[in-house]
Amino acid sequence: MVIPRPISGTYRNRKNIASVVLLAILFGLPFVRIAGDPLILLDIPARKFHIFGLTIWPQELHLLHMLLIIAGLSLFFFTALFGRLWCGYACPQTIFTELYDHVGRLFGGSSYGKKAAGRRVWWKVYPAWIILSFLLSFIYLSYFRPFEELAHDLAMFNVFLDGAPAPWAIAFLSLTTFSFVNAAYFRENVCKYVCPYGRFQTALLDQHSPIVSYTLRRGEPRREAHQKVGDHAGDCISCNLCVVVCPTGIDIREGLQVGCLACGLCADACTQVMAKFKKETLIDYRTIKQVDEPTAAVPYIRPRTLIYATLLLVFSTVFGVVLYNRSILHTTVLRDRQLQSLFIADIGYQNGYELHAVNKSKEPLTISVRAADGFELIQPEESYTVAAGELQKIRVIARKRERPPGRFAEPIEFKVQGPDGIQINKSVFSYPEK
Ligand code: SF4
Ligand code: SF4
Incomplete structure (x- = not known):
């Protein structure tokens, strides 16, 4: 640890x-x-x-x-x-x-x-x-x-x-x-x-991304254990301070490593040590290119940053558009499994459905439901108030007098009138075997 x-x-x-x-x-x-x-x-x-x-x-x-x-x-x-x-x-x-x-x-x-x-x-x-x-x-x-x-x-x-x-x-x-x-x-x-x-x-990372690096050409050859400070050609005095302050315990003098968090604390350590010798730090943020060419400029606009920026802009714009056009009402229609498809003499065929209406706004909203032409809808109310931020379930029965010849099922559409227009939900109307 x-x-x-x-x-x-x-x-x-x-x-x-x-x-x-x-x-x-x-x-x-x-x-x-x-x-x-x-x-x-x-x-x-x-x-x-x-x-x-x-x-x-x-x-x-x-x-x-x-x-x-x-x-x-x-x-x-x-x-x-x-x-x-x-x-x-x-x-x-x-x-x-x-x-x-x-x-x-x-x-x-x-x-x-x-x-x-x-x-x-x-x-x-x-x-x-x-x-x-x-x-x-x-x-x-x-x-x-x-x-x-x-x-x-x-x-x-x-x-x-x-x-x-x-x-x-x-x-x-x-x-x-x-x-x-x-x-x-x-x-x-x-x-x-x-x-x-x-x-x-x-x-x-690319060659222009900043990393924390050690200046090899100035630091090496560093002081050996048997040498006194000053008896070595390189500036590094092997004090080890850059290692003991590192949160992952790595030695940045060995080069860039996966464990390096680029926190810069080893740079702070070496800055303190080198200040005693009136020298610049051996460790600091540099781009990979600047490690070899210290005066190399950093081009912030380059293919990699442009590609990432474009993708970021595209996704943020799409997100903004989707959010702006988001309906405050979400509806779905499911078959009511508790109500079998039936034939009732003098009435015709009937199927049960459950409408789920989600009010995503912070205000109550009113909705009404009707079925597409050819179907009659039996429902508890003419219109419904869905409380703010709630899901309301409404059970309805769709009826049709005549069965199309040879058909066992046909599509049915439910039109839900909400505050921002009509939402169409599709389901299936099935006919009993006999
Ligand atoms: S930058 Fe941070 S993590 Fe990387 S070697 Fe230096 S002290 Fe350790
Ligand atoms: S802090 Fe600087 S002088 Fe000390 S070991 Fe690290 S690189 Fe060398």
């Missing part, structure tokens, strides 16, 4: 700002309500996803898919432009691991992270980490369940449902355990061996 040594510097300050802003967003979002609606709530039991004032229903999962594609393309675009910005500054694994380290230092004192730290230190740190894991689980679950309900169930210890552990309680316990084990054991191994993004980063 790597516990990096704290270091100050320009990149550390930038990381601190990014972490504070992102943690404030992550911790704050589930608690924000606008006109009573959560800003973000992925309500799986109710099958409604509230995202920044937009409520996505199961019938609109394509919107969620498009949002994910846009998020993925943004990652590609910004990685090509600015390197692994996500890994070093925004990834929850990076930010949370640092949060656990802050708590570790707070409770473990100056021994925290050192080999000398004995059981006495860990006996203080582990309980604090468990409380932090508990708090983080509450935040994670608040994205899936209103926080008031979650807090109430926790306070009342309502952890059983029909005699079995409630799903939320299982999720809560699993997340708490996972957060703790991740901080205490997995840490950098997630970045090095598990995270797929680290694996395909090489495909996203």
Whole structure:
């Protein structure tokens, strides 16, 4: 397990700002309500996803898919432009691991992270980490369940449902355990061996993408163990500070590695060391091209960034158009399996249907239903009011006097008049065998 040594510097300050802003967003979002609606709530039991004032229903999962594609393309675009910005500054694994380290230092004192730290230190740190894991689980679950309900169930210890552990309680316990084990054991191994993004980063970077690199031609030959500082030709004094501050414990002097998060903390370390010799840092952000040609300019507009930007623009525009033309009413018609297809003397043939109407708006809306010519519709009301954000089921019976010769079934259309026009739902009208 790597516990990096704290270091100050320009990149550390930038990381601190990014972490504070992102943690404030992550911790704050589930608690924000606008006109009573959560800003973000992925309500799986109710099958409604509230995202920044937009409520996505199961019938609109394509919107969620498009949002994910846009998020993925943004990652590609910004990685090509600015390197692994996500890994070093925004990834929850990076930010949370640092949060656990802050708590570790707070409770473990100056021994925290050192080999000398004995059981006495860990006996203080582990309980604090468990409380932090508990708090983080509450935040994670608040994205899936209103926080008031979650807090109430926790306070009342309502952890059983029909005699079995409630799903939320299982999720809560699993997340708490996972957060703790991740901080205490997995840490950098997630970045090095598990995270797929680290694996395909090489495909996203090109020779003009910034990476953190070591200046070989100035640093080498570095000081050997038997040499005094100054008795070596290269500038690197082999102090190892760049390694002990690295959150993944890698030695950037060995070249670009999958485990490098491009956080820049090793650059802060070397800047401090080299400042004592009035020299420039040996480690810093450079493009792959600048590693060989230090004065090479960075062309921000190039084929790769243009392709990613175009795809991002196309998907964002399509998403905007789909969203703009989104109907506030969604209707479907299903066969009512409880009502068999019948023939009734003097009336004719009849089939039962169930109309599902989803009102996606925040206001109640009125709808009416009729069947296409040739069919008579028997229904409880002339028109229906569907409450805001609700699904209403309406059972109707379609009748037809005559059976077309030789037919066992025929298509039937239901026309649903809503606030933004008529929606046509197709189904099948079947005739009994005899
Ligand atoms: S090598 Fe440097 S930039 Fe890469 S993860 Fe370690 S400290 Fe961060
Ligand atoms: S911090 Fe700089 S001087 Fe020290 S080992 Fe790393 S590269 Fe060499």
